[in-house]
Amino acid sequence: MIFNSRNIEYKSIYGAVKAGDEITFRLLLPNKELGVAITSARLLICNDNDSLIVNKYDLTPTNEYKDECQFWEVKYLAKEPGLYWYCFEYQASSITWQVYKGNYSTGYINIPENKWQLTVYDDAQTIPDDWKGGIMYQIFPDRFYNSGSKKLMLFDRKMRPWGEMPAFEEDLEFEVWNNDYQGGDLKGIEEKLPYVKELGVDIIYLNPIFEAHSNHRYNTADYTKIDSFLGTENDFIELCMAAHKMGIKIILDGVFSHTGDDSIYFNKKNRYDSVGAYNSADSEYYPWYKFERWPDKFISWWGIEDLPEVNEMEESYIEFICGEDGILAKWLRLGADGWRLDVADELPDEFIKLIRARIKQVKPDALLIGEVWEDASNKTAYGIRRQYLLGDELDSVTNYPFKNAIIDFIVNDDAEFFMDKILTITENYPKEIVDTLMNPLGTHDTVRILTRLSGEDCEGAAKNREWQSTLTLSETAREHAKKRLKIAAAIQYTLPGFPSIYYGDEIGMEGGKDPFNRKAFPWGDLDMDLLGFFENLGKIRQNNRLIFKDAPFVPISGADGCIAYAREKDGNSRHSIILIANRSLDTINYCLPEYVQKPTKLLGDAKIIDNLVLLPPESFVILENIWIYKKQHREDRY
Structure with missing residues (x-):
């Protein structure tokens, strides 16, 4: 795998980032022992407001290797709020290869152009905790x-x-x-x-x-x-x-894009004593509406005449x-x-x-x-x-x-x-x-x-x-x-x-x-x-409000009509909630990851035998558990 934006091994901050955050982007590229000479690699990123201007940042090789490949990395400072699009390119044997987003946010070469999205938002935004987990x-x-x-x-x-x-x-x-x-x-x-x-x-x-x-x-x-x-x-x-x-x-x-035509403000049906925009071009409400020819021709919401749009x-x-x-x-x-x-x-x-x-x-x-x-x-x-x-x-x-x-x-x-x-x-x-x-x-x-x-x-x-x-x-x-x-x-x-x-x-x-x-x-x-x-x-x-309030979403698996994920808090071992759902018409014997130990069933029809969950057709189970983390199991936490 060259790159995956959903894995912090390749992108140091998962998801959207705050303005002022520094992100480390890493590519995993073949090294010379595999007979491929990588001479350069670059991050290409542009602001959605001006996609014609592409900023390029050089990646440098590191001393970290994986699967006989070498990590190259660059640090990028997300300065201003906005929507950004990025991809990569690298040069090997005098050929320049583009790395674009493929299925499941994984990087591929030799595929049609498709860039990753980077959302950068104002770091001042906070939402009170009492709305969360409700x-x-x-x-x-x-x-x-x-x-x-x-x-x-x-x-x-x-x-x-x-x-x-x-x-x-x-x-x-x-x-x-x-x-x-x-x-x-x-x-x-x-x-x-x-x-x-x-x-x-x-x-x-x-x-x-x-x-x-x-x-x-x-x-x-x-x-x-x-x-x-x-x-x-x-x-x-x-x-x-x-x-x-x-x-x-x-x-x-709050319905603020339009009013009714039968309203104080428009008063097409003369229900009200007010002078509505339909009644007179001198109405105080006349500037609110989008008349093309007063009084009968005006812009309305999705063409529905009794919902005149407002300015x-x-x-x-x-x-x-x-x-x-x-x-x-x-x-x-x-x-x-x-x-x-x-x-x-x-x-x-x-x-x-x-x-x-x-x-x-x-x-x-x-x-x-x-x-x-x-x-x-x-x-x-x-x-x-x-x-x-x-x-x-x-x-x-x-x-x-x-x-x-x-x-x-x-x-x-x-x-x-x-x-x-x-x-x-x-x-x-x-x-x-x-x-x-x-x-x-x-x-x-x-x-x-x-x-x-x-x-x-x-x-x-x-x-x-x-x-x-x-x-x-x-x-x-x-x-x-x-x-x-x-x-x-x-x-x-x-x-x-x-x-x-x-x-x-x-x-x-x-x-x-x-x-x-x-x-x-x-x-x-x-x-x-x-x-x-x-x-x-x-x-x-x-x-379990402390978990549902803001615990990251942790995918475990999604295949063959069965999904499994957890909501888990930070720490070396922490209280977590796991959901497994079997949509298929067959019974599934779901083997929990080794780092899930002795889960307790909160709701659902499944039977649990040690680390094996027996899920009947079209069923689910919600489990409560203490997770014992190993480093590799914490790379994909969303």
């Missing part, structure tokens, strides 16, 4: 629990009985979607806090709660008010106080959202502990920086999460490379890459793909962010995880809303999907970051895409087997 619970407010409080009915809202199928066709009377409600509210959430706490949850993420005229409330009408169906501002304050007494933080959903860098909008007494500050002061930014890709980097600056000024330990579906370290949106993770923007992201890796492993039995995807994220992201990743298996935007793990993805023209409205798993399919969900959740709960439970996944709610993934919580029909399982996972995290 468990998140996501609540879609209208469908969680109805406290019975009286709702003031509006003319265009329809109240449905709790548990009824969500409306899935356009409402012909009002020509809008999502105007059916089932009455979940903030008082209902407060009443159910003990249930949530039993899961080990210490973070609740609420989908939008501000006044809006849809059940999902992503079409904000008034950022300053709680939607009347959910309650009052005082209800919000009391919810936060009750949650805090139970050690639970509250994160709000985030308009001075009055910045002041409204990010000002000293703006929306961010108001709700933090009333009790919120952080924000999740909806569609972060739609928000300019400078706007996110202003959001971060304000929330950290108001509440220094607040958390800022961005909705990003891909690798957030190198994401390009609208032709611009984003700067989410360089230290002055996000603390965390919605970690869909982990979700996709888990589902792919469970559904497609690809252990190698899983391990590579997990290591790609841990390698590209700053460690502080890795430790606070929001790791969902399902959200309000995806097929319910139990349905998805049954093998159903609800894709294709034939699987339309009408078809999805009749989708129910058979008893056999449900039991199989539950078995798979337990494996997926065991993985989710042991990876870096914090697991995020989408309300109802813990009791096996089924459903396809929106709106079938947003059904009312069936409080009278809980799957107690699954619920007990998730409660046990929560106890494992609570009892």
Whole structure:
């Protein structure tokens, strides 16, 4: 092996580095005894902002040898935050050879150009420890629990009985979607806090709660008010106080890339007494929007006309959202502990920086999460490379890459793909962010995880809303999907970051895409087997929080439908947690590495005989152990 960026024998600091860090890069090259005369070797590195300028640094031979090859090395000082790309070249027998990134981050010659990524971030970024090692619970407010409080009915809202199928066709009377409600509210959430706490949850993420005229409330009408169906501002304050007494933080959903057209600010439907941007070009809100021809032609989010886009860098909008007494500050002061930014890709980097600056000024330990579906370290949106993770923007992201890796492993039995995807994220992201990743298996935007793990993805023209409205798993399919969900959740709960439970996944709610993934919580029909399982996972995290808080991810193996990894702390011998999952249809006799001694089973169906773990088909085990390290076993610690 010439080079591997995931092995500290070749790159002295694993993953992203802080500005000011010095990294030692090493190549393992043939020496003269093998009949190859290496005359020079170089590191080639460029800043993503100017990829045409390539800086070259000479490697020098060392006195260290391995497998009849010699190490060459160079020390590189990472001076400024940014995204960098690097590769190597060396000269032998008057021929120059390029070393590029191949499979699993290993260096190869004679392959197409593919450079390694180096993320350099601001060393000032720190995230409070009390966010790390926790468990998140996501609540879609209208469908969680109805406290019975009286709702003031509006003319265009329809109240449905709790548990009824969500409306899935356009409402012909009002020509809008999502105007059916089932009455979940903030008082209902407060009443159910003990249930949530039993899961080990210490973070609740609420989908939008501000006044809006849809059940999902992503079409904000008034950022300053709680939607009347959910309650009052005082209800919000009391919810936060009750949650805090139970050690639970509250994160709000910030929808700042667009508003609703039926809002105080745009007022297309003349619901409000305000003069909205649609009503007059002299409106104070007119500069907020992107009119191409006032009033009827304007840019809207993804072409959806009832979601007009805002100009985030308009001075009055910045002041409204990010000002000293703006929306961010108001709700933090009333009790919120952080924000999740909806569609972060739609928000300019400078706007996110202003959001971060304000929330950290108001509440220094607040958390800022961005909705990003891909690798957030190198994401390009609208032709611009984003700067989410360089230290002055996000603390965390919605970690869909982990979700996709888990589902792919469970559904497609690809252990190698899983391990590579997990290591790609841990390698590209700053460690502080890795430790606070929001790791969902399902959200309000995806097929319910139990349905998805049954093998159903609800894709294709034939699987339309009408078809999805009749989708129910058979008893056999449900039991199989539950078995798979337990494996997926065991993985989710042991990876870096914090697991995020989408309300109802813990009791096996089924459903396809929106709106079938947003059904009312069936409080009278809980799957107690699954619920007990998730409660046990929560106890494992609570009892081992020091490990799950920030312990490195240590891959053990990933092949033949079986993955194994550990979360281990530094030291010569240390308390560790090990996960082994067998996705194959065969029983696996897994031989633990020799440095794992007398593990204790915490959860799972496996049998342990000395250092042999017997894993039935489609099963997992979580082990607790004291690791006795040997030097060679500590080179790959992520």
